[in-house]
Amino acid sequence: MKPVAFDYVRARTLEEASEMLAAGGGAARLLAGGQSLGPMLNLRLARPMRLVDIKRADGFRALAADDATLSIGAGFTHAEIEDGAVEDPARGLLRHVARGIAYRAVRNRGTIGGSLAHADPAADWVSVFAALDGVAVARSARGTRRIASGAFLRGAFATALADDEVLAAVELPLLSAGARWAYRKVCRKTGEFASAIGVVVLDPARGLARVVAGAVEAAPVLLPATSEALRDHGPDAAEAALAEEIARLLPHLDPAARRLRMVAVRSALRDIAGEG
Amino acid sequence: MDTGIASPRLRIAVALTVNGRRVSAEVEPRMHLGDFLREQLNLTGTHLGCEQGVCGACTVLVDGTPQRSCIAYAVECDGAQVTTIEGFDADPTMAALREAFAAHHGLQCGFCTPGMLIASRDIVLRLGDVPETRIREELSGNLCRCTGYVGIVEAVAAVAAGREPAADAAAVPVQARVAAPADASVAPASVAAAPAALAAGGAGIAQTIALGVSADAAWAVLSDPRAVAACLPGAELTALEGEAVSGVVRVALGPIKVALAGQGSITLDQAARSGVLVGRGRDGGTGSSAEGEVRWQVVPRGEAASELRVELSWRLSGALAQFSRGAVVEGLVRRLAADFAANLEARVAGQAPPAAQRELGLLALIWAVIKARLFR
Ligand SMILES: Cc1cc2nc3c(=O)[nH]c(=O)nc-3n(C[C@H](O)[C@H](O)[C@H](O)COP(=O)(O)OP(=O)(O)OC[C@H]3O[C@@H](n4cnc5c(N)ncnc54)[C@H](O)[C@@H]3O)c2cc1C
Ligand code: FES
Numbered sequence: 279m280k281p282v283a284f285d286y287v288r289a290r291t292l293e294e295a296s297e298m299l300a301a302g303g304g305a306a307r308l309l310a311g312g313q314s315l316g317p318m319l320n321l322r323l324a325r326p327m328r329l330v331d332i333k334r335a336d337g338f339r340a341l342a343a344d345d346a347t348l349s350i351g352a353g354f355t356h357a358e359i360e361d362g363a364v365e366d367p368a369r370g371l372l373r374h375v376a377r378g379i380a381y382r383a384v385r386n387r388g389t390i391g392g393s394l395a396h397a398d399p400a401a402d403w404v405s406v407f408a409a410l411d412g413v414a415v416a417r418s419a420r421g422t423r424r425i426a427s428g429a430f431l432r433g434a435f436a437t438a439l440a441d442d443e444v445l446a447a448v449e450l451p452l453l454s455a456g457a458r459w460a461y462r463k464v465c466r467k468t469g470e471f472a473s474a475i476g477v478v479v480l481d482p483a484r485g486l487a488r489v490v491a492g493a494v495e496a497a498p499v500l501l502p503a504t505s506e507a508l509r510d511h512g513p514d515a516a517e518a519a520l521a522e523e524i525a526r527l528l529p530h531l532d533p534a535a536r537r538l539r540m541v542a543v544r545s546a547l548r549d550i551a552g553e554g
Numbered sequence: 555m556d557t558g559i560a561s562p563r564l565r566i567a568v569a570l571t572v573n574g575r576r577v578s579a580e581v582e583p584r585m586h587l588g589d590f591l592r593e594q595l596n597l598t599g600t601h602l603g604c605e606q607g608v609c610g611a612c613t614v615l616v617d618g619t620p621q622r623s624c625i626a627y628a629v630e631c632d633g634a635q636v637t638t639i640e641g642f643d644a645d646p647t648m649a650a651l652r653e654a655f656a657a658h659h660g661l662q663c664g665f666c667t668p669g670m671l672i673a674s675r676d677i678v679l680r681l682g683d684v685p686e687t688r689i690r691e692e693l694s695g696n697l698c699r700c701t702g703y704v705g706i707v708e709a710v711a712a713v714a715a716g717r718e719p720a721a722d723a724a725a726v727p728v729q730a731r732v733a734a735p736a737d738a739s740v741a742p743a744s745v746a747a748a749p750a751a752l753a754a755g756g757a758g759i760a761q762t763i764a765l766g767v768s769a770d771a772a773w774a775v776l777s778d779p780r781a782v783a784a785c786l787p788g789a790e791l792t793a794l795e796g797e798a799v800s801g802v803v804r805v806a807l808g809p810i811k812v813a814l815a816g817q818g819s820i821t822l823d824q825a826a827r828s829g830v831l832v833g834r835g836r837d838g839g840t841g842s843s844a845e846g847e848v849r850w851q852v853v854p855r856g857e858a859a860s861e862l863r864v865e866l867s868w869r870l871s872g873a874l875a876q877f878s879r880g881a882v883v884e885g886l887v888r889r890l891a892a893d894f895a896a897n898l899e900a901r902v903a904g905q906a907p908p909a910a911q912r913e914l915g916l917l918a919l920i921w922a923v924i925k926a927r928l929f930r
């Protein structure tokens with residue numbers, strides 16, 4: 279099996295990568311870990327004329343923090359997060375999630391940025407990014423722009439990134455010591471993409487309570503009423519609000535698919551309750 | 555399209571170290587590392603099964619960690635240290651694993667074995683003595699078509715017994731974060747066209763769209779194939795003769811771009827204000843094809859309003875279908891349907907459709923939007 283012939287260039291900086299994308303007029307494609315793009319190239323589903331490799335670009339793999347936020351360079355791999363080489367701003371959530379993505383040999387190449395930019399609705403980082411209400415830092419030759427998770431994730435395989443923009447980093451809140459989280463990924467085989475995802479993040483000190491239903495064939499869905507019930511009255515109240523809200527916000531899923539999301543989120547809420 | 559890209563360079567020079575030996579070569583950028591090892595270096599111990607990252611047969615070490623050689627390209631590995639199954643003769647852990655695989659009947663045909671051994675060595679060295687469940691979890695990315703998992707897991711457990719895990723990975727230093735590096739003046743620019751995908755197998759949806767125009771005004775547009783096509787972003791009508799239509803429908807799904815060229819027929823029922831389009835199209839590049847049917851009907855809702863009912867059914871075959879799940883991205887369909895309705899309303903009112911919407915793969919409404927995903 280051979281991909282369609284393509285040219286390959288290596289970008290030294292993200293700005294240079296952006297210029298290369300603009301010059302390619304839609305026929306150039308960024309290459310990070312290649313763990314989503316590679317299979318599509320090999321099957322000739324994706325047929326770009328040029329790959330712009332950003333793996334070694336300056337500033338693509340940097341960590342920066344202040345009191346409230348950790349900025350994670352888009353080029354860090356799932357394995358580096360799994361191993362704790364990348365500080366976990368969410369008190370173990372990221373390490374836990376990373377270990378459940380694909381297989382170690384894929385995690386050694388695949389990047390957090392590539393996963394978010396690819397925006398497969400069933401991808402793990404997509405749901406986590408929404409649950410932590412992260413911010414995407416988009417870089418282009420035109421400058422830098424910061425995009426909140428809700429605006430960044432536009433739908434299945436669709437993000438707010440413009441054609442010449444590179445996802446440079448993701449900014450995530452540094453959760454406080456008393457924060458709790460739960461993550462439930464429903465899939466039949468270890469390492470598979472999820473059939474359903476439930477994520478709960480509760481950080482009373484930061485006033486953060488977010489319950490998200492993921493892998494819903496579109497951008498992950500924040501459940502505001504359930505989140506509010508969790509913040510004000512705890513996990514049991516949140517569970518009581520859940521069924522109605524899932525039915526209201528995900529009417530388009532078929533009943534079995536809807537139930538699967540329900541179960542994923544409910545299990546995550548019970549995990550939180552169990553710890554409390 | 556002006557891509558600014560001349561024809562791809564045929565070969566690019568790379569220098570890497572394979573099993574301790576320096577190798578320089580000229581490679582086609584599209585050659586993956588697995589092919590490079592097998593075809594150019596004759597290291598045929600690396601096996602290729604799926605070539606899409608799933609089976610693990612092609613696993614090698616790149617810079618000391620196991621990676622898939624089928625979804626890493628040789629050009630990317632310039633400067634890397636690669637170790638294939640042929641490169642472990644002097645490795646004591648691998649020697650112990652070889653013995654254990656033999657003792658525990660960890661292989662039958664041997665196809666998965668090179669990848670299994672390299673993954674197993676990583677488990678033993680990285681994790682040390684872990685429970686069997688963890689070994690199974692870690693080995694889940696290596697498929698054995700002879701299904702000899704029990705022996706393989708026993709072999710790994712035997713070698714891992716009593717071992718310490720590797721020391722924690724060195725932490726990446728954290729710099730001070732400078733206040734938001736945002737440049738508010740950067741405009742969002744043109745956002746990439748929203749992807750529309752195609753469903754696997756047979757699938758269908760029904761959709762009702764409220765229109766702020768009278769049924770007659772809506773029907774005037776919806777009974778004119780050229781006008782309908784103009785409201786469908788991504789669709790282009792190339793010929794129209796009687797009931798026969800030909801055209802192209804363009805869709806994008808992340809990095810996948812398809813242009814389905816095909817023929818169809820349109821049948822209209824003026825009295826019922828309804829129409830049926832049946833068509834099939836093929837994308838030469840991906841070798842995928844789609845066939846589908848759209849039924850639409852305009853129903854009056856008072857004087858100045860009406861309702862458009864659309865029913866879609868479609869079927870995909872070829873490469874794209876292998877990657878698709880049956881589930882429809884209903885959210886996306888609804889968004890596309892809303893754009894179609896907006897375009898239709900604008901057209902009826904005599905305005906040009908909003909430019910941004912013209913790019914959308916509204917063929918969604920015809921071939922429908924689906925969701926494709928690898929490995930389902
Ligand atoms: C067998 C297998 C199983 C998998 N299972 C899972 C799973 O269970 N859960 C999961 O979440 N993922 C899974 N994945 C996907 C994996 O996590 C990928 O690593 C990830 O989706 C893409 O990251 P990448 O760095 O490899 O990106 P690439 O493949 O290099 O790129 C993907 C897309 O994003 C674009 N892109 C990449 N980086 C950037 C950037 N910085 N800015 C803008 N655009 C960019 C590319 O142009 C391309 O279109 C699996 C993959 C495989 C092969
Ligand atoms: S051949 Fe590489 S994972 Fe199957």
Ligand code: FES
Pocket residue numbers: 660661662663664665666667697698699700701702
């Ligand atoms: S031994 Fe035959 S594939 Fe594993």
